[in-house]
Amino acid sequence: MANQHESPDPLSELPIGGRTASARAGGSRWARLPLWVRVWWITGAVLTTLLALFSALPGAGCLQFLIGLLFVSWLLPTLLWVVYWLWTHLTYRVGVRLLISYLLVALLPFPLLLTLAGFGAYLLIGQYTSSSLDQLVEVIEERPEELVEDAEPLPRPAALETLREGPRFPDDLQELRGQTAWMLVERGRVVERSPEPPRVRATDAAEGADGAEGDGGEPVRASPEPLPAPSWLESGLESGPFVTPRGPVLAAISRRGERTVAVWLPLGAAASEVVSRDRWFEARFLREAAQIEDQDRGFVFRTDVDSDEDDENGSGSGDLGLDEQGGGLSTALSGEGLWEKRWVFFIRLSPEVRDWRSGEVLEQQSNITLLTTSPREALSHLFRSPYQIGTAIWGMVLGIGSFFLLIYLAVALLAAWLIFQIAWSTSRLTRGARQVEAGELGHRIPSRRRDQLGDLARSFNRMTESVQHMLEEVAEKERLKSELGLAREIQQSLLPARSMTHGGLRVLAHFEPAAEVGGDYFDLFPLEEGRLIVAAGDVAGHGLPTGLLMAMVKSAVATLVREGHRGADLLQRLNRFMLEQPRGHRMVTLALAEIDLGRRSVEITNAAHPPLFLTGENVEEILLPALPVGFAWRREPPSRRLDLGADSRLVFYSDGLVEAVDAEGEQFGFERLQQFLRDHREVVSEELMALLLAELHRHVGERTLDDDLTVLVVDCGVGGAEEPAERDGVPVLPPREDAGPVTSETVRALRDEE
Structure with missing residues (x-):
C-alpha cells in the first residue's frame, strides 16, 4: 500500500519500442503517474489527432496553422526530455562515456586542425604578400632619396635639371618616374616645382557627362591645390610615408642651409597599377579611413575625405575604382576555381606616417594598402623551384598515408580493448563501493591488475581498513579540542580580574591570545593600602606548552612576592629558577612595577619586556634595556624609581600590540602608541583602553593578530579630581567602580559610533 503513494520517474513513461514502460507493466502504472505527466501526454495525443484531422480538411489553413504551432510547442520540450533520458541512461556506464570521449578526441581534432x-x-599567405610588397616599397623609397641627395648640393640650375630628370627606378617601375613630383625651396620660397597635370573633379566629371564643356569642347577641369613647402625641417634628410592634404605619398625631404629639396611619389591608383603589373599579387594604396562596401560584383572601398581632396591619380573619396571596370582589386567570381582565383585579401599598414605640414608622427593614422592574391600564385612564388613533383613522389605520399591509416585502425582497436578493461574494473569498484556503503567494511575487491585501476582497487581495500582508524582519530581530535578549550578556560581563570580597584589605584586589563592558549602573562599583587605590585610578561611561543610555562612563571612570581622579594632581586631569583629548567621554551620577558601611593612613587624593573609608558602632564617612555629571563645575566636587571603625579597613569603592553601589522606590512609601532597616549592622556582609563583597541583594529583591518595581545592600564589618580564631563564637545566616560572589562563588543560599539 505504501508504494501507491510513490511518484515514479516520469522519464520512464517515454515510448520505447512502440510501447511505454507503463503499458508493459500494466494499466495500473498509468494511474500512479503524477497528474501533470498524464495531462502532458494526453495533450500531445490530442494535438497529434487534431493536426492529422485538419490536415485532411480543405479550407482549414488558419486553424491548422494554430494547431501546428501548439503541436511544435509541445513537441520541442518532449524531444529535449527524450534526449535527456536517453543520455542519462546510455551514458551511465563508464565504458560508454569512455567510448564517446575517445570518439570526440580521435575525430573532432581533424576538422579543428583543418580549420586552424x-x-x-x-x-x-597574407603576411608573405605584405612582406613582398614591403621589399618593393623599400626599393621605390630609395629612389627619391637618391634624387634628393644628388640635387641638394648642386647649384640651382644643375639642381633643377637633376630634379627634372626624375628618379632612376628599375625597368619594371619606370612608369613611376612620370608620376613623381618635386619642389625646390630657397629661403622659405618655392623656387620651382614639378608641373602637375589638371584632372577632372568628381562634380565636374558628372557635369561633363551631361554635356558641360569648356571653350575647347573638353570637359571642365580643375587644377589641384599645390602642396605647401615642408618648412618644419630644420636640417638633414627625412624620408618615408607622409600624409598630405591630397593623400598618402612616399617622400624624401632634405634641407641644407636655406635650401630645401622635396621629392614625392603619390600613392594612388596610378602607382597601384604600376606596382601590381605583371606580379603575383595586386596592391591598392588607400587613404587611412577606408571602408569596404560589398556590391554585386567585387568590392568598392570608400574613404572619409572630402571630394575636393581627391587623389591626383584618379582615386578619390568616393569609389576608388576597385571594381571590375576600375581595373583594381576585383574579387568578382569567374570560371576559375578557389585555387587560382585571387580571393586572399590582406591589409598592410605602414609602420610610421608623418604629417606633411608639421612633420609630426601621426600615432592614430597609417597609410593603408589592400592586397589580393591567389593561393596558387602565393605558393608558387614561395616555393619557387625548377623541379616538379612526379608520379613516384605522389605514390610515395599515398603509400605513407595508407600506412598511417593502418596504424590508426590498430590504435583504435587497442583503444576499444582498453575501454573494455576499464569498464569491467570500474563495475567491480562500483559493486564494492555499494557494499561498503551498506556498512560491510570487511568487503575486499579482488584485483591482480598491475595498473592504475588495480592500484585503485587495492587503495579501496586499504581505505576500508583505515576507516575505523580514521573514526578513532576524529574522536581523539575532538577530545584534544575539548581539552584545549578547557586549558584556555583554566588559563583565563589563572589571570586576575580584568578590572580591579585597590586603594587609590585602578587597574584595567585586556588579554587576547593568538591561539587557544596564549603565552602572555600579567598578575596583580595587592600589598597594604595604597601599595600594589603589577607584573606583565611574555613567554616565547604559542600553544599549550607556552601556556604551561606561563602558569609556571606565574606560580614562581607569586611565591617570590609572598616571600618578600621585590624588583631586581625577584627577577634574579626567577632567572636562576628558569635556568634550572630544560633547555627548550624557557625565554620570558617580564616587567615589574611596585606602586606606592603613600610616597607617590613607582619603582619599575624590566627584563627585556616592551618599555612602559608613564602618562601625566607628559608621556614618558621608560627605557630599561636588559636580557630576558632564561639567559645567563652578568649583572642584575635595571630598575628606576619615578614620582607619580595626581593624574599619573602606567601603561603595560606586550609586543603583540606594537608588532601588529596592516595589509601593507607596516607595524603599529612604538611611535604611534606614544603619540596616541599623548593625544588621549586626559581621557579616563575605560575610554583610553577602548579607543586604543579601536585604533589597533583600524590599523590591522581584516587581518588577525599574529601574537598574543595584552594591555594593562594602571590609573594612579582614582579618587582625585573629577574628570571633565566633555572635551572639545565630545562626551568623556566618567570612571566607574563597577566598570567591567573592555571586551570586543565595547570596541565594536565605539567603532560604530565613530
Missing part, C-alpha cells in the same frame, strides 16, 4: 591550418595558411 586553413586560417594559418591564410595568414601566412
Whole structure:
C-alpha cells in the first residue's frame, strides 16, 4: 500500500519500442503517474489527432496553422526530455562515456586542425604578400632619396635639371618616374616645382557627362591645390610615408642651409597599377579611413575625405575604382576555381606616417594598402623551384598515408580493448563501493591488475581498513579540542580580574591570545593600602606548552612576592629558577612595577619586556634595556624609581600590540602608541583602553593578530579630581567602580559610533 503513494520517474513513461514502460507493466502504472505527466501526454495525443484531422480538411489553413504551432510547442520540450533520458541512461556506464570521449578526441581534432591550418595558411599567405610588397616599397623609397641627395648640393640650375630628370627606378617601375613630383625651396620660397597635370573633379566629371564643356569642347577641369613647402625641417634628410592634404605619398625631404629639396611619389591608383603589373599579387594604396562596401560584383572601398581632396591619380573619396571596370582589386567570381582565383585579401599598414605640414608622427593614422592574391600564385612564388613533383613522389605520399591509416585502425582497436578493461574494473569498484556503503567494511575487491585501476582497487581495500582508524582519530581530535578549550578556560581563570580597584589605584586589563592558549602573562599583587605590585610578561611561543610555562612563571612570581622579594632581586631569583629548567621554551620577558601611593612613587624593573609608558602632564617612555629571563645575566636587571603625579597613569603592553601589522606590512609601532597616549592622556582609563583597541583594529583591518595581545592600564589618580564631563564637545566616560572589562563588543560599539 505504501508504494501507491510513490511518484515514479516520469522519464520512464517515454515510448520505447512502440510501447511505454507503463503499458508493459500494466494499466495500473498509468494511474500512479503524477497528474501533470498524464495531462502532458494526453495533450500531445490530442494535438497529434487534431493536426492529422485538419490536415485532411480543405479550407482549414488558419486553424491548422494554430494547431501546428501548439503541436511544435509541445513537441520541442518532449524531444529535449527524450534526449535527456536517453543520455542519462546510455551514458551511465563508464565504458560508454569512455567510448564517446575517445570518439570526440580521435575525430573532432581533424576538422579543428583543418580549420586552424586553413586560417594559418591564410595568414601566412597574407603576411608573405605584405612582406613582398614591403621589399618593393623599400626599393621605390630609395629612389627619391637618391634624387634628393644628388640635387641638394648642386647649384640651382644643375639642381633643377637633376630634379627634372626624375628618379632612376628599375625597368619594371619606370612608369613611376612620370608620376613623381618635386619642389625646390630657397629661403622659405618655392623656387620651382614639378608641373602637375589638371584632372577632372568628381562634380565636374558628372557635369561633363551631361554635356558641360569648356571653350575647347573638353570637359571642365580643375587644377589641384599645390602642396605647401615642408618648412618644419630644420636640417638633414627625412624620408618615408607622409600624409598630405591630397593623400598618402612616399617622400624624401632634405634641407641644407636655406635650401630645401622635396621629392614625392603619390600613392594612388596610378602607382597601384604600376606596382601590381605583371606580379603575383595586386596592391591598392588607400587613404587611412577606408571602408569596404560589398556590391554585386567585387568590392568598392570608400574613404572619409572630402571630394575636393581627391587623389591626383584618379582615386578619390568616393569609389576608388576597385571594381571590375576600375581595373583594381576585383574579387568578382569567374570560371576559375578557389585555387587560382585571387580571393586572399590582406591589409598592410605602414609602420610610421608623418604629417606633411608639421612633420609630426601621426600615432592614430597609417597609410593603408589592400592586397589580393591567389593561393596558387602565393605558393608558387614561395616555393619557387625548377623541379616538379612526379608520379613516384605522389605514390610515395599515398603509400605513407595508407600506412598511417593502418596504424590508426590498430590504435583504435587497442583503444576499444582498453575501454573494455576499464569498464569491467570500474563495475567491480562500483559493486564494492555499494557494499561498503551498506556498512560491510570487511568487503575486499579482488584485483591482480598491475595498473592504475588495480592500484585503485587495492587503495579501496586499504581505505576500508583505515576507516575505523580514521573514526578513532576524529574522536581523539575532538577530545584534544575539548581539552584545549578547557586549558584556555583554566588559563583565563589563572589571570586576575580584568578590572580591579585597590586603594587609590585602578587597574584595567585586556588579554587576547593568538591561539587557544596564549603565552602572555600579567598578575596583580595587592600589598597594604595604597601599595600594589603589577607584573606583565611574555613567554616565547604559542600553544599549550607556552601556556604551561606561563602558569609556571606565574606560580614562581607569586611565591617570590609572598616571600618578600621585590624588583631586581625577584627577577634574579626567577632567572636562576628558569635556568634550572630544560633547555627548550624557557625565554620570558617580564616587567615589574611596585606602586606606592603613600610616597607617590613607582619603582619599575624590566627584563627585556616592551618599555612602559608613564602618562601625566607628559608621556614618558621608560627605557630599561636588559636580557630576558632564561639567559645567563652578568649583572642584575635595571630598575628606576619615578614620582607619580595626581593624574599619573602606567601603561603595560606586550609586543603583540606594537608588532601588529596592516595589509601593507607596516607595524603599529612604538611611535604611534606614544603619540596616541599623548593625544588621549586626559581621557579616563575605560575610554583610553577602548579607543586604543579601536585604533589597533583600524590599523590591522581584516587581518588577525599574529601574537598574543595584552594591555594593562594602571590609573594612579582614582579618587582625585573629577574628570571633565566633555572635551572639545565630545562626551568623556566618567570612571566607574563597577566598570567591567573592555571586551570586543565595547570596541565594536565605539567603532560604530565613530
